Amino acid sequence: MREKITHSEQIYQGRIVNLTIHDVQLPNGAFSKRELVYHPGAVALVALDEARNVLLVRQYRIAADQILLEIPAGTLKPGEDPEVCAIRELQEETGYKPGQIERIGGIFVAPGYTTEFIHLFLATDLTGSVLAMDDDEFIETERLPLEQALARIERGDIIDGKSIAGLMLVARRLGV
């Protein structure tokens, strides 16, 4: 079932994504093209406080042309340990630091054309307080009961893939 790359052309090398077009040979010998976005990978985390509230972030996403409600997340730096990245991103985006962090899974976001894999974590024993938004930050933190976050998924208010996967994985784990 595998495909063999016979020729590659890098189209673009950017800050976050690279684009390469591969000529591939299919298992039956035929040839095709694959447009691949190379991405360094990312982390996302479900941060739960002791009252089982979850921390979500609200931000404008130009690709979606709307403000989305998501779990905290961020792109991996080269060679960075995903857990270290997750702790950093939680602090940067929400002001909270987890006492416990545990990997709960991972997802390819769109394996048809991007290499991006997101490591998913559950963060608990939170300490800190919600960051005040200043002029250079465009992220608002929202804290709501896990059950309400699940209800927002079902209503279609949360439509970000990693957030749905992460919240649902935690819900199953906790029997919520």
Added chain:
Amino acid sequence: MREKITHSEQIYQGRIVNLTIHDVQLPNGAFSKRELVYHPGAVALVALDEARNVLLVRQYRIAADQILLEIPAGTLKPGEDPEVCAIRELQEETGYKPGQIERIGGIFVAPGYTTEFIHLFLATDLTGSVLAMDDDEFIETERLPLEQALARIERGDIIDGKSIAGLMLVARRLGV
């Protein structure tokens, strides 16, 4: 919180993805760049038979460099109705036709850099039979109980974002 596009440069126009770099002005007046992949959108569906088995497809994904187990899915043609696309893709990938199809949600797969939005459906009342794989198809259909598919997510055997979101949404809906 919105960003204003001040200049755009199209880098690549491909078969499935286009890449455009935008210069944007942030809400505080500062400038930044956004690398955006334009994608026509897609559909994915959880197809359940009367015994509550789900149809999954197994295929090699060059972006993941591995064979992934996923729910059936496909890219929208320009102007295509997502439900029509979902019915077509289910037939093409598995050989089954749904008697009933219902939208259960949708996801932005990676709103940081791609416009792709996947419409998620639940397909039931299936008729047909599993396609024999021929020389030009590289997709294998697998049929397994919904509970086992959920167990595979929890074990990390299913790591495709849309598949986890779709299966979990159906599981909550059915109380599984």
